[in-house]
Amino acid sequence: MATKSDTTSETKVFENVVCPFCATLCDDLKVHVTxxxxxxxxxxxxxxxxxxxNAHKDWTTPMIDGKQVEYDHAVEEAAQILAKANNPLIYGLAATDVEAQKKCIELADLIGANLDNASSV
Ligand code: SF4
Incomplete structure (x- = not known):
């Protein structure tokens, strides 16, 4: 990864950045950071x-419709949504650790969900 500084501001430009968010692993990203x-x-x-x-956002705070809620409330809401779903999909998991992936597979088995990961995009 090469770095160039933009002398007109505090912006740094990173070249040939590897993206880790799907199996494609694009390695030609140019990323401006200010x-x-x-x-x-x-x-x-x-x-x-x-x-x-959005890497700096706090993704650990449970929210419903953009409003902060307690974990128990968020879990109950998620359970209700899944229970009502006709064709549930559990998707993503590219940045999920193995233990969490195992739990997702167990949940998919339990509710009859389709399971897919980010390599399909
Ligand atoms: S296609 Fe995949 S690896 Fe490439 S930029 Fe998008 S998420 Fe990242």
């Missing part, structure tokens, strides 16, 4: 842009 925030990205798909540009 004040420790990812900005403009070249050669990145929307999935990659979304994850890189």
């Amino acid at each position: 004040n420790n925030q990812v900005g403009k990205m070249i050669n990145a798909c929307n999935l990659s842009k979304g994850v890189f540009q």
Whole structure:
């Protein structure tokens, strides 16, 4: 990965960045970083842009409709959604550790869900 500084601002440009968010592993991303925030990205798909540009967000706080809730409430809401689903899909898991993936597989078996990962995009 090469780095170039943009002398007109505090922006650093990282070239040939490898994206880890699906099995394609694109290795030609150009990523602009200003004040420790990812900005403009070249050669990145929307999935990659979304994850890189929101990397600093706190994803550990459970939320429903954008509002912070307690974990128990979030789990109950998720269970209700899954229980009502006609064709549930458990998707992603590319950045999920093995123990969590095992739990997802158990859940998919339990509710008859389809299971897919990010390599299918
Ligand atoms: S998520 Fe997008 S940019 Fe990243 S490796 Fe996959 S296709 Fe490439």
